[in-house]
Amino acid sequence: MKTNVGSIDRLIRLLLALVLFYLGLFLYSGSTLGIGLVVAGGVLLVTALIGFCGLYRLLGIHTNQISEQL
Incomplete structure (x- = not known):
């Protein structure tokens, strides 16, 4: 899995x-909206930590500065 998320994006x-x-945890806690916000935050946190976004791969977007040479 190659990283496709740049440092500013991360x-x-x-x-x-x-x-x-x-x-999600403080303002909308216990509601459906709060749970959705926490899940969305979790997805963003994971993609920021690992540097890979599946949606970016599907769309062919690379925000990292490293040029990929095959």
């Missing part, structure tokens, strides 16, 4: 995950 995903966790 930072944005991490910050957005923290915001979604806060909203």
Whole structure:
């Protein structure tokens, strides 16, 4: 699995995950919306940590700066 998420994209995903966790756990806790926000934050957190996004792969998007040579 090659990384396809760049460092700026990873930072944005991490910050957005923290915001979604806060909203889901504190402001909308116990509701369906809160659970959805926590799940979305979890997905963003995982993709930020591992540097791979499956949706980016399907769409052919690469935000990392490393040029891939085959």
